[in-house]
Amino acid sequence: MISKELIQDKFREIQGSICSALSAETGQEFREDNWDYESGEGGGITRIFTGDVIEKGGVNYSALNGKLSDKIASKLKGGDAREFYAAGVSLVIHPQNPFVPTVHMNIRYLERGGNQWFGGGIDLTPYYPYKPDIITFHKQLKAVCDKHDPAYYPEFKKKCDEYFFIKHRNEARGVGGIFFDYLSNDLEKTFQFVQDVGNTFNSLYIPFLSSYKKKTYSEKQKEFQQIRRGRYVEFNLVYDRGTLFGLETQGRIESILMSLPPQVRWNYNHQDMAGSPEAELSKFLVPQDWANME
DSSP: OEEEEEEHHHHHHHHHHHHHHHHHHOOOOOOEEEOOOTTTTTEEEEEEEOOEEEEEEEEEEEEEEOOOOHHHHTTSSSSSSSSEEEEEEEEEEEEESSSSOOOEEEEEEEEEEEEEEEEEEEEEEEOOOOHHHHHHHHHHHHHHHHTTOOOOOHHHHHHHHHHEETTTTEEESSEEEEEEEOSSSSHHHHHHHHHHHHHHHHHHHHHHHHHHHHHOOHHHHHHHHHHHHHHHHHHHHHHHHHHHHHHTTTTOHHEEEEGGGGGGOOTTTOOOTTHHHHHGGGTSSSSOOGOOOO
């Protein structure tokens, strides 16, 4: 039987491990905010990176009890129950260099109305993608999933492709990854899987920073990164469940919106020149069987 205390301890360990690895790779220290959940009980620890390698990044831990609004309650398991408990780690890293992809990860545990479940995922949003990198990223995710259940990766990859889709743009947010929710069978084994997802972040993402953080880029390439960041903002504010859940439960706004990049562009009717490196990105923004490519 897993306890809330154990879940909280392991989630804090994962936050600490990730922040230590990011600091070691970038030379950047993080700003830490300890905060209380004003609309209920509990709180969290938000750690923010800003600097020359990570332009803006946040790694957030939270554990809280509260009461759901009718709007959110109707969308979650648990019948008519309004009280909930949620714990998790969420992060988004927006790099300075356009050749380093943006990354998002979330692992979480929820209780409501006698129901308990885990959710989470990790996905990648490159601007100038290099195909072998994307293949390696997916192969590593598949290996983590296969360790627990060979059915996990194909199912969770499909859900990720479906979830991180910007409907009004008719395009994916990035090259996907895995996404899962409402995992409630054998909570102890599921918790181990969720921990493995969190603990694999460093081996998944640190190589991108080490490979490309010093790569030379132009003003045009930086501008393209900022235009693509606009798509990221659109998804997070219109579709993202975590953002909407946080807003509806009157969560800490600075922690909820830490996922937003610091500088973004919306150029009117922007069109990439055919055949340009920027136009090539669109070929990556469709679901592909990355893990089985060579």
